[in-house]
Amino acid sequence: xxxxxxxxxxxxxxxxxxxxxxxxxxxxxxxxxxxxxxxxxxxxxxxxxxxxxxxxxxxxxxxxxxxxxxxxxxxxxxxxxxxxxxxxxxxxxxxxxxxxxxxxxxxxxxxxxxxxxxxxxxxxxxxxxxxxxxxxxxxxxxxxxxxxxxxxxxxxxxxxxxxxxxxxxxxxxxxxxxxxxxxxxxxxxxxxxxxxxxxxxxxxxxxxxxxxxxxxxxxxxxxxxxxxxxxxxxxxxxxxxxxxxxxxxxxxxx
Amino acid sequence: xxxxxxxxxxxxxxxxxxxxxxxxxxxxxxxxxxxxxxxxxxxxxxxxxxxxxxxxxxxxxxxxxxxxxxxxxxxxxxxxxxxxxxxxxxxxxxxxxxxxxxxxxxxxxxxxxxxxxxxxxxxxxxxxxxxxxxxxxxxxxxxxxxxxxxxxxxxxxxxxxxxxxxxxxxxxxxxxxxxxxxxxxxxxxxxxxxxxxxxxxxxxxxxxxxxxxxxxxxxxxxxxxxxxxxxxxxxxxxxxxxxxxxxxxxxx
Numbered sequence: 001x002x003x004x005x006x007x008x009x010x011x012x013x014x015x016x017x018x019x020x021x022x023x024x025x026x027x028x029x030x031x032x033x034x035x036x037x038x039x040x041x042x043x044x045x046x047x048x049x050x051x052x053x054x055x056x057x058x059x060x061x062x063x064x065x066x067x068x069x070x071x072x073x074x075x076x077x078x079x080x081x082x083x084x085x086x087x088x089x090x091x092x093x094x095x096x097x098x099x100x101x102x103x104x105x106x107x108x109x110x111x112x113x114x115x116x117x118x119x120x121x122x123x124x125x126x127x128x129x130x131x132x133x134x135x136x137x138x139x140x141x142x143x144x145x146x147x148x149x150x151x152x153x154x155x156x157x158x159x160x161x162x163x164x165x166x167x168x169x170x171x172x173x174x175x176x177x178x179x180x181x182x183x184x185x186x187x188x189x190x191x192x193x194x195x196x197x198x199x200x201x202x203x204x205x206x207x208x209x210x211x212x213x214x215x216x217x218x219x220x221x222x223x224x225x226x227x228x229x230x231x232x233x234x235x236x237x238x239x240x241x242x243x244x245x246x247x248x249x250x251x252x253x254x
Numbered sequence: 255x256x257x258x259x260x261x262x263x264x265x266x267x268x269x270x271x272x273x274x275x276x277x278x279x280x281x282x283x284x285x286x287x288x289x290x291x292x293x294x295x296x297x298x299x300x301x302x303x304x305x306x307x308x309x310x311x312x313x314x315x316x317x318x319x320x321x322x323x324x325x326x327x328x329x330x331x332x333x334x335x336x337x338x339x340x341x342x343x344x345x346x347x348x349x350x351x352x353x354x355x356x357x358x359x360x361x362x363x364x365x366x367x368x369x370x371x372x373x374x375x376x377x378x379x380x381x382x383x384x385x386x387x388x389x390x391x392x393x394x395x396x397x398x399x400x401x402x403x404x405x406x407x408x409x410x411x412x413x414x415x416x417x418x419x420x421x422x423x424x425x426x427x428x429x430x431x432x433x434x435x436x437x438x439x440x441x442x443x444x445x446x447x448x449x450x451x452x453x454x455x456x457x458x459x460x461x462x463x464x465x466x467x468x469x470x471x472x473x474x475x476x477x478x479x480x481x482x483x484x485x486x487x488x489x490x491x492x493x494x495x496x497x498x499x500x501x502x503x504x505x506x
Binding site for chain 2: 011012039112116117118119121198199200201203207210211213214215216217218219
């Protein structure tokens with residue numbers, strides 16, 4: 001602390017100092033001075049909180065949309081269900097609109113127009129990210145469901161399972177295994193996209209880093225630190241996914 | 255061989271020396287051009303007009319300074335926190351965006367860029383919706399909106415803690431949040447607050463008791479040639495009353 005203040009005074013006065021002393025001052029003021037690491041920690045908490053909620057919403061929405069759209073597309077000719085057609089139409093609009101507009105614009109609309117009275121900026125951000133992620137996830141899941149051979153459904157049905165049961169015990173487990181890498185990709189993008197919610201006032205990791213930058217006028221270490229934290233989070237995430245994947249592959253014969 | 259190198263080197267150095275002198279007393283990042291970073295959501299100091307020109311007190315002063323120094327002047331718009339960094343890293347020659355050059359903030363800032371002389375005084379003020387009863391005394395109980403990187407952010411965060419304060423990239427977004435009721439008030443420089451209150455009916459403003467601050471331009475730290483030239487030009491404009499006239503014109 002005292003050492004930092006002495007060195008900081010030297011740097012501020014433009015006195016010659018060694019590279020290591022300068023480095024010490026920069027790192028100290030970026031992370032340790034005035035307990036600034038707590039700001040990053042709070043930021044990481046919000047980032048994880050937002051990611052978790054968005055993930056749940058995204059998977060839930062994605063699964064429903066994907067199942068309905070697959071069911072609609074795989075109807076037999078001449079047996080069109082009108083209700084299914086209507087829901088499919090609505091979901092189609094949802095996917096088109098969400099995938100067709102930038103994340104940032106969606107955040108601004110949700111944050112400043114639709115939820116104009118909400119003061120919980122992180123939650124609004126999580127909701128927006130979840131709705132956004134749902135559209136992408138639905139297409140990934142749909143791809144997985146469509147990829148499972150028709151024979152699987154026929155086999156399930158001819159063994160006396162209902163449509164729902166066949167889906168639940170035969171089709172979805174096979175689909176999930178196939179789409180896991182793509183799904184992992186989407187989750188990683190989602191985790192990193194949480195950095196956008198600072199636009200509407202969400203106090204996540206980048207918000208904290210920028211706060212420190214604007215106080216110290218030193219951009220390198222706060223941003224490098226934030227990047228490192230994201231990297232670690234994503235690596236941890238990837239590791240968890242790989243464990244899950246390995247478990248699903250346990251019965252594979254190849 | 256060694257001799258030839260020595261001769262060549264000294265020739266190069268001589269050439270470099272004459273080149274530097276030939277360019278004049280000051281150097282800019284782009285030759286013949288004075289570039290400044292600014293956050294054009296800060297009326298009356300700088301804002302965007304309908305033709306997307308950056309207009310206001312500071313662009314007017316900069317245009318006159320450019321004339322005096324014989325330089326073409328170019329404004330580079332960006333958000334405030336980035337504008338400060340631009341002048342610090344030498345992406346632009348200057349940051350001209352209502353930069354406070356007094357108090358604790360200035361000591362920190364002057365590590366990173368040189369300040370010209372100050373030319374106007376302002377104080378922090380609180381803007382809120384009419385009907386709300388907000389003063390300096392109960393400011394700590396409100397949710398406060400600020401622009402990221404401003405003195406308003408530092409002062410309120412130091413007084414009331416980071417949880418009470420939400421920093422937005424631009425004032426446009428901060429005011430949208432205020433009108434939506436997402437924050438209770440905005441703490442910002444009084445001249446700017448006044449301009450926003452004039453634009454948005456239903457808003458009102460009170461002064462804070464924070465210290466009076468002064469604005470100056472932040473100059474990329476290199477040789478002091480440019481700083482001296484800018485100061486000379488600025489002092490001329492202050493002395494003949496031009497700066498005051500420009501300020502008076504835009505304040506109304």
